[in-house]
Amino acid sequence: MCDDIEAEFEGGKVKRTMNLCRKGRAHYDSLSIDRLTPAVGGSEVRGEEAVTAAGELLAGAECPLLLGFGRSTLEAQKLGIELAKKLGSVIDDPTSRQGLIMERILKGEVPTCTFDDVRNYADVSIYWGDDPSSSHPRHLSRFSYFPRGEKRQRGYEEDREAIVIDVRRSPTATIAADGFFQVSPGGDAAFAEALLAALGGKIPKVEDKKRMLNLATKLRKAKFGAIFTGPGLADAQDGDLGWFFSLVARLNEFTRFSVIPSLPDYNTRGLHQALFDVAGAVSPVSFEGGIASGPKFGVPGLLESFDAVLVVGSDPVANLPAPLARKLARIPMVAVGTHRNLTTDAASVTVPTAMAGLEAGGSALRSDGVRVDLEAQVKSDRPTDLQIVEMLMEVV
Structure with a gap:
């Protein structure tokens, strides 16, 4: 979210940067490292097939859970909330403990x-x-x-x-x-x-x-x-x-x-704001039969009740306490993200996306609530997280 970064690219890779911290440099270098590929049941498929399989898994669930969105743009977060409404699901970001x-x-x-x-x-x-x-x-x-x-x-x-x-x-x-x-x-x-x-x-x-x-x-x-x-x-x-x-x-x-x-992901504040605007509360929020919020609706309280999970831009299997992570990994899961991680390895369906601020534009809120516009710096054929959520809305 730093607005003074300068970067040059060559062949889709970083050539030179200025004003990056060590974490920022690692983020830029990850453009070409361990990127996620579309897969269903462990077998690589076309992106459209992965999205269709993801939508069908969510549509067939009686009690779905949406996790993450802290690394998504404001536009994707707002549409993700609409998806949660449509599914009558819970939306939560367990990595943000504030x-x-x-x-x-x-x-x-x-x-x-x-x-x-x-x-x-x-x-x-x-x-x-x-x-x-x-x-x-x-x-x-x-x-x-x-x-x-x-x-x-x-x-x-x-x-x-x-x-x-x-x-x-x-x-x-x-x-x-x-x-x-x-x-x-x-x-x-x-x-x-x-x-x-x-x-x-x-x-x-x-x-x-x-x-x-x-x-x-x-x-x-x-x-x-x-x-x-x-x-x-x-x-x-x-x-x-x-x-x-x-x-x-x-x-x-x-x-x-x-x-x-001090929030964990670049747009955690954006998700909190988007949920607050809709529900008058931050995560977790349940849209089953109306709008309700509170810790009892989140991962620790209801994890065993969920029969499908959509994870967007997060790695809860790595970040949650081990007992919860093991339970989560046993639930049919769709993982949408930029890179491979423990959650994508446990997922039934994986859907790759472009990296916001590098391969895709959008907007986000800093931890202090100031809006920042993100611009694409390199071209990518990967869809944005907003486009993925739009496609899921059509399938479900």
Whole structure:
């Protein structure tokens, strides 16, 4: 989703690039590596045959499940929701574990901002259960810590402070140095409780009371704060994040603190927004006999009830906990994607697609909600994910 990338291609392969991080370079290099081929029952077929077989499998199911779409364009996501409606199915993106936070943001109950706001104004950035140095390598250099901004001309040397709250000393925590606060697994709520006490002028119940009081003073004096939440926070306390929302509300009594979730795929925010526009909630959403949402409709709660699965641009067999992944792999599955992975290997039908932003255009939403237009940079005879969903709509 970086908008300053320059690239030259020769013979359909990358010749030269500028402004790519290591993950971006790997993405570009994957243009010609291990691409998915159309197959039914393990035998290679023409693309049209694979789409027809996929549509027939879904149409014959009584309780289908749609998974993924976080790596699809906005246009494909919106049509994917229409496909879920037509099938009366559940749509879910289990790789995004920050649905609760995103839903509160979309409802306007939790303050947020853009990355550009962070670059221009933020003097304090908190990374809670988040390691952008590993997951989003240009995050700190372009937006949150190192860059000069409109009101932050001296960058990290004088104008910015990084605070990392995590269970381990991650690469981001190493950069933050003295700003790293280590919590025990499951100890996030207790840390927040101690911080709330310190913010209220009380003695916190922690070993290093002086350090916690200094942190509270720092946050109270901030001009503009940003909190980046990662999977480590989302997984804390089994998803009960009332303590986190209370802390955010308390911080906003002193100064502005905005929350931006660090999401796993380039258009996870787009899927959340598209589902919210239709259902008033983010994934999972069920369209069986109406519209309903909540964790009980998702993969962990209903997996054994589904009799067909459509996976689009995702690898849940690799990313889900092993017991769930094994159950998922036993269900008749259609995998739509750009490259081979564990999910495509387990699928009954595979349908290859073009890579958005490289071989196909479209649009997406960054994690901060800013819309980005994607353009095709190389020609491809592979259909886009939007075209595949359009064909599935016709078959079912």
